[in-house]
Amino acid sequence: MNLPRDIQRERLYYIEFLALFAGQVSRKDLTGRFGISEPAATKDLSLYSELAPSMLRYDLRRKCYVFDGGKPYFKHNVEQALHALAGIGAVDYDPSRTKRLPGWVSSSIRRELALDLVSTLTRSIEQHQYVIAEYTSLSSGSRKRKLSPLAVVNDGLRWHIRCFDHDRKEFLDYALTRFESAEVGGASDIGLADDKEWSTEVTLKLVPHPKADHPEATCVDFDMLDGAKLVTLNACLVGYFLRHWHVDYSVDASGSPRAQQLFLANRIELQRSGVPSWALKID
Numbered sequence: 001m002n003l004p005r006d007i008q009r010e011r012l013y014y015i016e017f018l019a020l021f022a023g024q025v026s027r028k029d030l031t032g033r034f035g036i037s038e039p040a041a042t043k044d045l046s047l048y049s050e051l052a053p054s055m056l057r058y059d060l061r062r063k064c065y066v067f068d069g070g071k072p073y074f075k076h077n078v079e080q081a082l083h084a085l086a087g088i089g090a091v092d093y094d095p096s097r098t099k100r101l102p103g104w105v106s107s108s109i110r111r112e113l114a115l116d117l118v119s120t121l122t123r124s125i126e127q128h129q130y131v132i133a134e135y136t137s138l139s140s141g142s143r144k145r146k147l148s149p150l151a152v153v154n155d156g157l158r159w160h161i162r163c164f165d166h167d168r169k170e171f172l173d174y175a176l177t178r179f180e181s182a183e184v185g186g187a188s189d190i191g192l193a194d195d196k197e198w199s200t201e202v203t204l205k206l207v208p209h210p211k212a213d214h215p216e217a218t219c220v221d222f223d224m225l226d227g228a229k230l231v232t233l234n235a236c237l238v239g240y241f242l243r244h245w246h247v248d249y250s251v252d253a254s255g256s257p258r259a260q261q262l263f264l265a266n267r268i269e270l271q272r273s274g275v276p277s278w279a280l281k282i283d
Contacts, residue, residue: 008044011036013074013093015048019056019067020115021081023123026064048073067123078113082159085122086152110158111177120182121161125149130166130188134180142180148188150195153237156244162198162236164190171195173236197236200274204231204238205266209248209257218261228265238270239279249280 011034018025027041036044045065049056054070074093083089124131131149136142146166153160153173160173171194192198206222206229208215215227222229233241241247242264248255249264264270271280 008047009093010034011044012048012051014091015045015065016052016055016072016074017076017081017084017091019065020072020076020119021085021122022126024059024062024064024066024126025056072115076115078115078118082118082122082152082154086154108158113159113176117179117182118176120184121149121176121179122152124182124184124188125151125161128188128191130185130190131182132185133174133182135174136178136180146185147174148190150190150192151198153240155240162192162195164188164194171197171236195236197274197276198234200235201232202235202238202270202273202275203266204233204241204264204270205229206231206247206262207265209255209261209263210253212257212261221261229262235274236276236279238275242279250282 011030014033015025015030018029025045027038027045030036030041030044031038045056052070052073055068055072056065056070057068058064059066077095080089080095081091084091121131123129129148131147133145133147134142135145135147147161147163148166149161149163150171151162153162159176161176161179162171163174164171206224207227208218208224212218218224219227231241242249245262246260247262247264248257248260249267251267253263255263267280
């Protein structure tokens with residue numbers, strides 16, 4: 001079989017990306033993203049099915065193609081895929097095509113994420129399913145858990161899956177690197193609307209550290225207006241944000257202004273607004 005030209009390979013790659021990470025793909029996905037006609041989209045789907053015959057099957061009820069458990073045709077960069085799923089960066093079958101300038105992005109020393117594991121979890125989010133997962137935590141070690149994955153979260157250092165833990169009856173974040181396995185168990189009726197800490201938005205008021213010699217430098221760094229930066233976040237994400245940006249969130253600004261340029265000026269307000277207790281706990 002002759003390999004398709006680059007412009008078509010991009011569409012074929014996108015078909016596989018959606019099938020693998022979202023669990024389904026339709027002609028509308030292709031016509032909407034690439035501006036092609038429905039007959040052209042049908043042709044692409046047929047060609048992809050020839051290249052990877054066990055990846056897709058047509059679901060008459062949903063009127064789209066769904067993931068059928070086969071082996072991917074293309075290679076996938078899991079980090080790139082997760083960024084794309086979260087709306088950050090583009091997906092491309094050739095990752096080098098997105099590189100434009102010489103540079104460096106901080107590398108990770110964490111365990112490499114497995115494609116089949118991550119794609120199982122992301123499909124379960126899109127398809128509203130729960131999984132039976134083998135997960136290792138610092139507090140309870142390795143054990144099986146019934147989880148309903150709901151969202152992907154990146155704290156700046158690693159990826160988490162926001163889940164409802166059916167045994168503990170609470171919404172928690174699970175580090176992707178600590179999953180050993182995950183198998184789809186069935187349909188889940190749990191949604192993000194049920195997660196109060198996700199649904200509650202709070203606004204952080206960040207100011208230059210009170211002990212800074214030149215607070216105007218911090219104002220310039222963070223484009224502050226009237227000496228403050230307001231950041232709106234889901235309540236459950238506040239802890240990640242504060243630690244990633246090295247914010248001093250102590251009561252008395254006891255941190256070092258050289259290590260912590262920013263200071264949280266509305267800590268008490270956030271405590272009353274539904275931010276989880278661990279988020280404002282001083283390590």
